[in-house]
Every structure is written in structure tokens, then in C-alpha cells.
Amino acid sequence: MKNKQLFGALLVVFLIGFSLISWHCAKKEDSKDERLAGLKSRFTNEDITLPFDSTQVEVFYAKYPKLVLYKKQTEAFYRKNQFQFIWFDKKGRKETADVIYNKINNLFEEGVQAKIPYKGVLDALFQKESTKPNIETELLLTNYYFYYTNKVLQGIDDSKTEEMGWYLPRKKQSYVNYLDSLLLDPKLMDKKEQLIPQYYKLKAILHKYREIEKSGGWKAITVPEDFKALNAGDSSATVAQIRTRLFLTGDIDKDSKSAIYDESLQQAVLKYKRRNGFTEDKVILPKHITEMNVPISDRIKTIIVNMERCRWIATDITKSKEFIVVNIPSYQLTYFKEGKAALVSNVVVGNALNKTVIFSGMMSYIVFSPYWNVPKSIIEKEIKPGMARNKNYLAQHNMEWNKGYVRQKPGPKNSLGLVKFLFPNNNSIYLHDTPSKGLFNEEKRAFSHGCIRVAKPKELANLILKDDPNWSPEKIEEAMNAGKEKWCTLKQKIPVYIGYFTAWVDDDGTINFYKDVYERDNNLASILVEE
Known part of the structure; x- marks a missing residue:
């Protein structure tokens, strides 16, 4: 009897234990299923959830060292996706892989001149169908995706653009996250919103000029x-x-x-x-x-160089209600309002020794009848030698000492003219009027010490302050000629972009070429070939 009771008790314990174990395993399995379901939800029902050995990434780059530039992005992507195959589903290699392959094969159309690494290996992959996941194919496709986004969408590194004096804000885009979206919708790769509209206009002209080149170009x-x-x-x-x-x-x-x-x-x-x-x-x-007589090959190079510059521009800059663009090589300022060019004005920019900096700022103030606070470099190089030759130099130039510096008093002969537009920056660059109106009629207008002289300053001031009831055209005219400095703080700051484009396509498809005033094109072209 005791043995039967003991056996019964053990049986109960066993059944309870088995139930607990089963419950625990079921919960663990549910958790695993939920995790896998989460992975699947990002892709399609046909996707597989087969992980690969993460140590194979190192093996891959040992075999393909020319792709190591994309290692950091590749590892970030696979860590995020728990090292799952993403280029294969149950049917085999995905359609997105063919999209990437076609894009790589058509880099020429994007103005990319760099030699594609391991192109023969890539071609061999697509000469046969792939039905089973392969780690080498998987990593090659991911690396070629990052190769494409780097060459076509991102452009050369920030450090290199800054070496060339380009300080406009660069486009910020995670191409690691973008790949997730692309796997769901391969057509995203063909959307034209990835770069500024000018890029696609230049691309169309590139095709046109290459067709002319194929037909023999033009004779001298x-x-x-x-x-x-x-x-x-x-x-x-x-x-x-x-x-x-x-x-x-x-x-x-x-x-x-x-x-x-x-x-x-x-x-x-x-x-x-x-x-x-x-x-x-x-x-x-x-x-x-x-x-x-400039050869068509040189024109094509200029187009390619400026397509590269387009890759550096943030796509959201044109979304502002109003903004100002100065293109140094064209010696031109354009004020955009509500998406349209409200004013186009000739400008004078910095000379070869005092290059106007390529950067952006936020216009915050308009100063009427301004003082000109002479930069220390000009005091040393021009003012002091002038004073040594002529003791009345300051008086004759309507200048005075002020707190250890020289400034020029307001008036029609002031070097800044009757108005200046300030967008505070470390480069001490601003837009301003000038008494030297004749320079705006010159074809080459690189004469200043770095600041930008505007041919239509009054028109610009009127447009900027058009919606401000405190500043009628009459009041602006009065303030400009008052002979007394007066500051106006803008209610809404206006983005100002100073750029450098030696080729630009108008809205009607007309290509404009401008002199490379600071001789920057050849340097960039050589970098693009090396890349």
C-alpha cells in the first residue's frame, strides 16, 4: 500500500514537472517565433530566415580587399538584421539583386568613371541562376549596393570636399536603413527625389553630349x-x-x-x-x-564634375519658403520665393587671392547706410601704406579710427554702398551694395576681397521686406540715403547658399557653361577618376 502511495506521488510530481517544462518550452518557442515573425515582417512572405556565420564577413574582405571601404556599413546592416540572408528568398536570388546589377552596369550614364572592382566576378554571378543562398554572393551584392550608393547618391567623402573649400551642408542619408526599404520596393532606386533636380537635368545633357561625341563631335x-x-x-x-x-x-x-x-x-x-x-x-x-573650340570631351568632363557637386547638396534646401543662391562662376545671385525666382542679379565675387568661400548661412539682418569696418588685413596692406604716403588719406576716404580699427563712414562713397545683408558666419562674408557700379558690366567679375557685391541691392531689400508693414519702399529708400546706420532684424531668417557650379541647366533644358574662375574642376575630375 505504501509503495502504491509513493508511486502515485512521484507520478503527480512528474506530470507537474513535465507540464512546467512543456509550458516553458512553449513560451520559449513562442518568443522565437515572434522574433522570426518580426524579421519576416520587414520583407516578404517568400523570405527565408536563414542566418549565416558572422565570421564569414572577415573571410569575405580578405578575399575582396578593394571592397573594404564598405565594411562598416555592411556590418551595421547585418547586425541590424541578425546576419540573415537578405538577397535570397525561397525562390532564389531576389529581383532587387538584378536591380543593383543593372545599376552597376549603367554607372557610365551617371557620370561615374571609376573602375568597378571585381566586375568579372559580379558578371559571372548573373550569368547563371542562383537558387540557393550563398554567403559570398550575399556579401558581394550588399557591397555593390553600398558601392552604388556611394558613387551615385553620396559622392566623395566630406573630408575631401572640405579640402576643396566646399562647406555647404552635405546630404544626410543612411543607406543602411535605405536598403531595408529598397528590398521591399526595388522601384525606389529609380525615383528622382534622391538627388536635387539639377542632377537629373545634367544627366540628360550628359547623354546628349555623348551622342554628339559618338557622331564625331565638332571640328575646330x-x-x-x-x-x-x-x-x-x-x-x-x-x-x-x-x-x-x-x-x-x-x-x-x-x-x-x-x-x-x-x-x-x-x-x-x-x-x-x-x-x-x-x-x-x-x-x-x-x-x-x-x-x-573647346573639345566636346572637355564639356563632358565639366558636366560630370558638376553632377558630382550635385550629390553633395541636401535635397531639402529648395523646400524653404524663400532662399538665396549665389553661384560664383556665373557671377549671379538668385532670390527664390515660393519656389520661383523672384530676382536675378549680377554680382561681383572674390578675386583669385581672396576667394569667396563656398558655404551657407542664415540671413538675419539688413543694415542701411552701413559703416564699413575695414578688415585688419586691408588696414595693413592698403590703409597704412596709404596713410604713410598721404596724411589726409583717412579724411579723403571718409574714414576714421574706431576702437583701434579703421571704419568708413556711411554715405554714397562707402565701399559697402547704401545697404548690406548679413548672415553671420566665421568667414566674414556678406552681401552688399557698392559705389563701383561699372564692374557689373564686366564679363569676369572676380574683383572683391571675398564679400559679394550685388547689382540690385535695393530691389533685393524691397523683396525681402515686402511683407513687413514697417518697411515700405519709401522707408527703405530713405534709410539707404540717411547717412546714418540703421539695422533691420528680419522676422524670418533666410537661408543663403554660396555655391560653385561651372555647368548649370535651366528649367527649359538649356545648358550653361561658366569659366572655372577658381580653377577647381580639374582637381575634382582627377579625384573622380581615382575613386
């Missing part, structure tokens, strides 16, 4: 040794060459082969000059012929 225009100028109505063999040249780039609709400098060609010359930074008149000088 020859002129007589004593060539000086061509005027409207002149007849010359050179005129026929110019007509053919401008027909190739779309400046004239038809190449009649005529050697007479007629009205249709005159209009084409005006268009050509407009988009190449020349004074718009009908006289053709040797410098215009020289510009037309």
Missing part, C-alpha cells in the same frame, strides 16, 4: 591669321563653320551652310553668348571662337 573652327571680328552681315567661310558648330549644340535649329552672318545666326550667337557667360552682343571675337 579655323580663322585667318589676321582675324579680328565678325559683324552682322559679314560673309566668310568662318561664318559657315560657326553655323555648323552652333547647330550641333542646338543654338540654331537649321544648318543652312550659309557663309553670310544673317539674322538667324545672329540670334544663335546671342543664345550661345548668354549661356556661356559672355556679353550679349552680335560681334564675334577671337575669344568667342576659342570658347566654341
